[in-house]
Amino acid sequence: MGIANILSVDDDENLQFVIxxxxxxxxxxxxxxxxxxxxxxxxxKETIDIVLQDLVIPNDDGxxxxxxxxxxxxAFIFIVSGKDDPLDKIIGLEVGADDYITKPFEMRELNARIKATMRRFKQQKETAAAETEDEGPSKITLPHWVLDRSRFQLFDTAGKSMNLTTGEFQLLEALALAPNRVLSREHLFSITRDGKFDVYDRAIDIQIGRIRKKMNDDPNDPQHIKTVRGVGYMLVV
Amino acid sequence: MGIANILSVDDDENLQFVIxxxxxxxxxxxxxxxxxxxxxxxxxKETIDIVLQDLVIPNDDGxxxxxxxxxxxxAFIFIVSGKDDPLDKIIGLEVGADDYITKPFEMRELNARIKATMRRFKQQKETAAAETEDEGPSKITLPHWVLDRSRFQLFDTAGKSMNLTTGEFQLLEALALAPNRVLSREHLFSITRDGKFDVYDRAIDIQIGRIRKKMNDDPNDPQHIKTVRGVGYMLVV
DNA sequence: ATATATTGTAAGAAACATGTAACAAAGATT
DNA sequence: AATCTTTGTTACATGTTTCTTACAATATAT
Structure with missing residues (x-):
């Protein structure tokens, strides 16, 4: 990206050539x-991204x-005007133009504005795309906790951050999406990391331990993450 | 303000009554x-601000x-799910809901969430209003900063220019358009420059470093641009 | 009760991500 | 062309996060 289809509307042939x-x-x-x-x-015939429109066209009205x-x-419409007339500018923006540039202008100036415009377009498109491909709720609310998926962080009901690492957060997120259900280590492993799971792998256990510590959850009598012997872990709510 | 039009969608009459x-x-x-x-x-018939949507509705699909x-x-949508709901439903949560709350829940908790949501709504509306009566979206105002999009420059609340370069400004702008949201390096890269992103590319990090320096933001305890390890950067407001 | 399996966790090692200095390259300005 | 500005690259130091190992604690089965 970075290139555009541009249409310049002007009766001045020399200027057209330069542009x-x-x-x-x-x-x-x-x-x-x-x-x-x-x-x-x-x-x-063409898909035009940007129009440069001269306001003064013989026998017509820009x-x-x-x-x-x-x-x-x-298309994004630039008004190109021979005089710096604020009224033209206001009316022009009213009828649907997007920017206003006064003749004579430096080509460098015009180019800079075109670049800025293209970027703004692109950004708009990407932000819109990012929003729609967004995966479900941005927050998961549980009786004592809130998982904020756009901040990758766990908060208590008072809004205090529990300072989970990203890896810890992702593990807890997996549990929180299926509260009161036992999830096997293998399942948790496959959600939160790549590679093959080995039955004697204790990585999940260790991580659960750290999460419990940060949630202040006593492993001998856990209120949040329960161990189900021989099966896996469960977040109870 | 502080009151809302709320619509609760649930087949459980008792719960409906309590809510x-x-x-x-x-x-x-x-x-x-x-x-x-x-x-x-x-x-x-009504203008609803908040919908509480039960995930499981008989003979239908939440x-x-x-x-x-x-x-x-x-409307802002809360998904309300019961603990016996089928797992596939929960995994399939990719629609545009905004918060996720599990039954049984404390009414107090629900109420707190609703209040927080209303506050956010109100704030959003006010900023939108301020923007239109002001000079369009050409300025982004944050608690300590103002981003002027037509001048490509960052100012503090005293109006002093921070002398960002255009590239630095664009990166900060991207972060400012999604405050309190972690954006990946890849996403930031694709917004601010052309070409393909390589996972080991440090260009974004370097530029973040430069912006932080100009904003006087200590990387070890950043007040503005926060690093989220393994994910990306986030502008906190 | 004893043996066996499973889980919790400390401690250290390894892997990994980030911040940044210093230099190089690219771009803009004169 | 020469100079200055901005951006990107490399390399390394640093600190964080995760994993491995080992052993203790706990639960389950016999």
């Missing part, structure tokens, strides 16, 4: 349009062209 | 539904009901 050269050097694909017909034509773009496309 | 009594004593308005039809009916709620409402 095209520069942005293509940056790796983008650049289309140009000098009037409304060309604009609509390209929007139809602002109304922006509305036309908005109807057809989700 | 309703208790929460109404607390000042909330409580609706009850015993099946999908009642649920949809109430969602249609999980799919949650998806249905999500389609119609922005």
């Amino acid at each position: 095209k050269e520069y942005l293509e050097d940056e790796g983008h694909t650049v289309f140009t349009a000098a009037n409304r017909n060309e604009l609509l034509d390209i929007l139809e 602002l109304s062209m922006i509305s036309a773009i908005r109807e057809k496309s989700e | 309703k009594e208790y929460l109404e004593d607390e000042g909330h308005t409580v609706f009850t539904a015993a099946n999908r039809n009642e649920l949809l009916d109430i969602l249609e 999980l799919s009901m949650i998806s249905a709620i999500r389609e119609k409402s922005e």
Whole structure:
């Protein structure tokens, strides 16, 4: 990622040439349009990410062209204006443009803004994706505890952190998702780590011990994590 | 504020009665539904803030009901599960629920959770309001910092610039957009730069180090950017 | 009661992840 | 082209986490 389909709408052929050269050097694909017909034509045929729209187009109106773009496309629209007119800016943003840049501009400046825009787009997409692929509840509430899965931490009901390590947290999480059910060492092992489980492996036991210590759970009379001899462990609630 | 419209979905009439009594004593308005039809009916007619959804409903499926709620409402969803619920249901919790609570639960506990949720809601609404009447999402305000997204710079509450580089700012921005959430190095990498992430890549660590230095955040006892071993980094607010 | 199996845990070793200095590379600015 | 800024790489020190081993404690079966 990092490259975009860009459409520049301007009647100034020299400027169009400069913009095209520069942005293509940056790796983008650049289309140009000098009037409304060309604009609509390209929007139809290509998937445009960013439109650079000049406000002053002979025999037409840049602002109304922006509305036309908005109807057809989700593209990010930069207004390119010959004068720094706050009213144009306000109206432009009103009809659906996203940013405003004043002529004459440094190509470097334009490029920087395009980059920032692309990144913002990308970020939005990724955050949205991360949220939907989110695995279920972000918190698990038990009578005396709260497991916060976005913080990877266990808290008591007063909100105090129990300072579990990530590995401890994951083991407890597995138990908490199936409270009052005995889970075998093998099952717990397969959830929390890779590799093959060996019957004499005590790693789970040790880890349970550490969790108990942090939860203040006496192993001889556990209130939270119970041992079921010959089977495994169970979180009771 | 502090009261909410709560909808409890459960087929156990006794439990429904207890919940309703208790929460109404607390000042909330409580609706009850015993099946999908009642649920949809109430969602249609009322603006529900919080739904308590039993995982097991006779002749229906609590999980799919949650998806249905999500389609119609922005409500915060608590999954309520009994200890005898089938394991596959629990493992399959990949829908958009927000909290998970196991029966039997103390009403006091449930009430505390609801209060915490309301507080968060309220806060969210207020920040959203502040943003629109201010200057859009161009600034991210945290307890000790302000991130100005149009200037790509971090300021303290006194307005002093922290002189972050653009790259440093972008990384911090990504963390700030998901406060109190651990983000993996891979995720941070994919947001802030192009190309493929390699597991042994330390670029993110280094940059975090530089940001911490500029924020004056002691890595051994960080107040702002916390390291979660084996997972990633988290901005705490 | 005795033998056997299972679990708890201390202590040390090993594995692992992180912070960071110092240098190199890349990029921007002049 | 020369300089400055920013970012990435390598290498190493440090501290944390996890595992192994060994043995004691406990439960179960005979």
